[in-house]
Amino acid sequence: xxxxxxxxxxxxxxxxxxxxxxxxxxxxxxxxxxxxxxxxxxxxxxxxxxxxxxxxxxxxxxxxxxxxxxxxxxxxxxxxxxxxxxxxxxxxxxxxxxxxxxxxxxxxxxxxxxxx
Amino acid sequence: xxxxxxxxxxxxxxxxxxxxxxxxxxxxxxxxxxxxxxxxxxxxxxxxxxxxxxxxxxxxxxxxxxxxxxxxxxxxxxxxxxxxxxxxxxxxxxxxxxxxxxxxxxxxx
Numbered sequence: 001x002x003x004x005x006x007x008x009x010x011x012x013x014x015x016x017x018x019x020x021x022x023x024x025x026x027x028x029x030x031x032x033x034x035x036x037x038x039x040x041x042x043x044x045x046x047x048x049x050x051x052x053x054x055x056x057x058x059x060x061x062x063x064x065x066x067x068x069x070x071x072x073x074x075x076x077x078x079x080x081x082x083x084x085x086x087x088x089x090x091x092x093x094x095x096x097x098x099x100x101x102x103x104x105x106x107x108x109x110x111x112x113x114x115x116x
Numbered sequence: 117x118x119x120x121x122x123x124x125x126x127x128x129x130x131x132x133x134x135x136x137x138x139x140x141x142x143x144x145x146x147x148x149x150x151x152x153x154x155x156x157x158x159x160x161x162x163x164x165x166x167x168x169x170x171x172x173x174x175x176x177x178x179x180x181x182x183x184x185x186x187x188x189x190x191x192x193x194x195x196x197x198x199x200x201x202x203x204x205x206x207x208x209x210x211x212x213x214x215x216x217x218x219x220x221x222x223x224x225x
Contacts (some may be wrong), residue, residue: 043215095160095213108162109158
């Protein structure tokens with residue numbers, strides 16, 4: 001199956017700093033990628049839909065100025081958590097759908113962010 | 117609005133026993149339903165989708181539009197089935213998935 005890779009898988013940062021998480025589709029092109037957030041023992045919550053070459057579409061309640069999403073190429077989307085605070089600590093997961101594919105989403109391994 | 121409900125957060129069964137993970141959904145149109153599985157320390161992966169009507173690893177799921185359910189079943193649970201299972205829904209024409217809260221299945225040897 002298709003592979004989606006996230007980097008870093010684990011990051012610790014100080015409060016007030018910004019952190020960038022990368023999501024790459026390794027062997028396919030993804031015009032659309034999705035960013036999810038998962039709190040401990042809870043479900044995946046869709047944060048935004050990242051569209052290649054255009055602005056991301058954010059879900060209600062997600063601050064677009066805080067969670068900057070860039071989808072500069074067909075294989076890379078980035079999520080930048082700006083001015084991170086402890087409440088931003090979470091597990092961030094990206095996924096991608098193959099263009100003109102079956103509709104299956106392929107998931108990255110996730111990135112655990114801890115803000116001190 | 118779409119909603120996916122998995123009423124059981126935890127489910128334990130003995131090896132060889134039947135298992136059923138419940139999923140109910142709410143959606144006004146004709147959705148696509150999926151089951152995703154996450155084994156320990158691994159990423160989420162697709163287990164099966166309703167349109168395929170397939171059996172994967174002995175699991176099956178039938179979409180019941182009358183009951184708006186998509187329960188996941190397996191007649192004889194195996195230890196390697198222990199994992200987190202998520203039911204997910206995609207709305208008509210949509211790209212993204214909405215997930216239920218997940219059920220952690222533990223198969224007791």
